[in-house]
Amino acid sequence: MASYNRQKQQLGDAIVQQQLDAPLGTTASLLGSNDPDEFIEGLGAVQALNSTRADALAEFGETSKELKNRRAQLKDRKDALDEAKQDADAKRAQIRKKYEAAKAQLARLDALEQKKFNDSDVDLDFDPKASGRAKTAINFALAQLGDPYVYGGTGPNSWDCSGLVMKAYAAAGVSLPRVVGPQMSAGKSVPFSALQPGDLVAYASMSHIGIYLGNGKVVHAPRPGKSVEITSLSGFSVAARVG
Structure with a gap:
């Protein structure tokens, strides 16, 4: 989750900074240049920037996918735990019922019979x-x-x-x-x-x-x-x- 938030923040900051530096986009700013050398150098910088940003987007996509998978796994585990708890509660209720029945049977015995039943x-x-x-x-x-x-x-x-x-x-x-x-x-x-x-x-x-x-x-x-x-x-x- 921390990696996901960090990557998301970095991409957001990069997009905001790009809009501040070149509201019409880096390509539009580059086309306004009259210097051929500056245009060629700028074109290379734009390509490098786009490549870097594409890599970041791809990495962010993989992190997002992994986070989604983990959330799905956690949900499956929670569902399994909930089901196990329900089963345990049902078994506990059955055991309690049998215990109460046995206790009632024991209470119906007279003192001598109870002593014999409990003696080891x-x-x-x-x-x-x-x-x-x-x-x-x-x-x-x-x-x-x-x-x-x-x-x-x-x-x-x-x-x-x-x-x-x-x-x-x-x-x-x-x-x-x-x-x-x-x-x-x-x-x-x-x-x-x-x-x-x-x-x-x-x-x-x-x-x-x-x-x-x-x-x-x-x-x-x-x-x-x-x-x-x-x-x-x-x-x-x-x-x-x-x-």
């Missing part, structure tokens, strides 16, 4: 048969049992599901992305029939993740209101091996 299982009655980095990651995750779930939590005293997985494997020297989908993509897909302790297990929607312990058990950070716990494989349907 932190007891493990077997030793996971893992070794190496998988063992280190499992040990780290198990050490966080009882820590509260906090959305966006990456420790040291609160966790969300992917934050726990990321830090557990970081303790084992394995760098994983921050969120569920990329974490699963960072590993090698394995069928549930071949699950080994230390494998990552996730929901098909990529909305939740945990670390497999063996014996059909998973350590994970479940949801708000609960703590890092041990659960079954129920709900988990895809697996990946890292490290």
Whole structure:
């Protein structure tokens, strides 16, 4: 934009100055000369001036075209951002609706049922048969049992599901992305029939993740209101091996 304004100003100044110096135009002034040498020299100067001005006009035209293209690109990007925001708002509204429905269902339970629903299982009655980095990651995750779930939590005293997985494997020297989908993509897909302790297990929607312990058990950070716990494989349907 600055280049466009500068070129526009220079061309405007040149046109104004030309009108001040030769109101009838440089060519008309030249034709009024009676000196042949002056006429020839002046003719060359006019040609040079016209060439310079043509170059400036061409440059200005290219700058103007580029500016127009950039404005079009910015408009396209703004339209795309507006559309993405609308999609995000719609998804947020859907999530909020599901949350309110789940909250209403929970409120209908009696106190004993609510306590059972919110209690986290932190007891493990077997030793996971893992070794190496998988063992280190499992040990780290198990050490966080009882820590509260906090959305966006990456420790040291609160966790969300992917934050726990990321830090557990970081303790084992394995760098994983921050969120569920990329974490699963960072590993090698394995069928549930071949699950080994230390494998990552996730929901098909990529909305939740945990670390497999063996014996059909998973350590994970479940949801708000609960703590890092041990659960079954129920709900988990895809697996990946890292490290």
